[in-house]
Amino acid sequence: MTVLLVFGLFVVIATAHNITSLDVPRYGDPHREANLVCYYVNEKNDPPLHSVKWYRGTHEIFRFTPEQLPPTRIFNTTTGGGVTRGSCNLHSCAISVVLPRSYNTRLSFTCEVSTEGPRFAVVKQTKNLTVAVILREDPVIVGVPGIVQLGEDVLLNCTTGNAMPPANIVWYIDGKPERTEPWMVNNTQVSYPNEFGLRNSWRSLRLRVNTLRSLVSVRCEATQPTWPPYVRSANASLVVARSPHLSMFTASGSSTTVFEISIAVLASCLSSVHIFSKYSALSEV
Template sequence: MDLLLTLFHFYHRPTIFMTNKITLSVPHAILIATAHNITSLDVPRYGDPHKDARLVCHYVNDRDDPPLHSVKWYRGNHEIFRFTPEQTPPTRTFNTTLGEVTKGVCNLHSCAISVVLPKTYNTRISFTCEVSTEGPRFAVVKQTKNLTVAVILKEDPVIIGAPSSVQFGEDILLNCTTGPAMPPANIVWYIDGKQERVEPWTINNTHVSGPDEYGLRSSWRSLRIRVNTPRGAVAVRCDATQPTWPPYVRTTNTTLVVARSPHPFMFTASGSSQPILEVSVMVIASCLSSVHIFSKYSALSEV
């Protein structure tokens, strides 16, 4: 009896087949369900809430794949759009409180939609493209990417106040300013590759403007630096970082060229170790003294 049960389980155990797409476990049958391949999912990393975000899903089928059944778009866990080529009409929109789909253009190889984004900055949204093939198994593949609601900086920050050359020991005041963005950028200065040293009680020296007509804000921060490097130049960098996820950074660099000032001991009178500058000062002082004496003598003579 035990032998019969063993033989029964042996001949009725499921056979597992591995494919590069889906693994199926079936008794004494080979059922291979294949799905299309998603070649790329175009979801912008950052999305401006004042504009619709355009999302595109690209997919291809292998030679033996069943026909395309549907393409579905999800926002988080909520389905927002579906393309079913065998149905009439082939597209269907599922509007939610999270935002609506304003446009959808799909075919057998790509599906593009435009979605309304929330007006809350720094909101992170996941979008998923799901592609399935016809039955009987309706194999499915999907990909997900995230979008952060933000108006990123369109240009690098601008450094104002950098002269063409500076003198050793000179104090320089620089200013770094960004264009309008949201959330506003935080600015950090670097001098010769090292971050600007600030007082421990200073949390943030970045100043932020009021909102413009679109609610965007500019940022600026000053840097006072004393040129005391023995080298011939000072490298200055301004980093503007928006606190998004992931952070968005734009950078501007400038170089302060340190001019070589003439040293008074570089020029001396011939045959003398006394500097010309000191000799000149003595001669000028002597002449001024003579003029003063002569003027005093002339005034006495007139009396």
């Protein structure tokens, strides 16, 4: 950053280091410390580094001043986001922060870098962190049969892992949201909290197969109501059989081989062709 200050015939140029990167996680687990890092560089002819300051909101929580002893200082704060330790040099400054135990709280952290006088030019950047335990894995879909019949009812279930705040689940069928009654809009079930206060979510889908296509695609989308929202999803496909009796070969516990299923499919197709040929004349009358 360059600022030109004109006093009569004199021009004073005040420059500051450039902040090249500010690493603040988007989400932070309140059971763990959050690690924040500010990276900066001095350009040619920049004055020496004067200080690096960290703020939580408007409260200063940490300061690094290389020319002082000790060079680092931690400031207590009653608003949460206190610093436990820091490690800084002329190019970066890293701190570890204790997060409040209130989920879905949004915190802002600012890194401010200033250079030596006489003008003490300053640059700063701010990023936000939301206190949440996000889903670490995609949800799991269970109950997907190998093959389904046209007109068959299928019951699927989608379950998430433990998180906080708990996720809301929406089903999509062939890319379109599940059709629900008004009272079913928020029909996601949520478990009791575990020893860490985390909950898992689940939601069932009862689907009647009524498509002429060979596949039905379903997607389970789990969204945590954080800011910004955190989304994970899982996909599955239902294979629609063309033979009305094919599903008996894929029933649970059946020892039928893939070869035997293939023979059954072929026989069904040949039978259909024969019947069609025999009665095609009647169908045209």
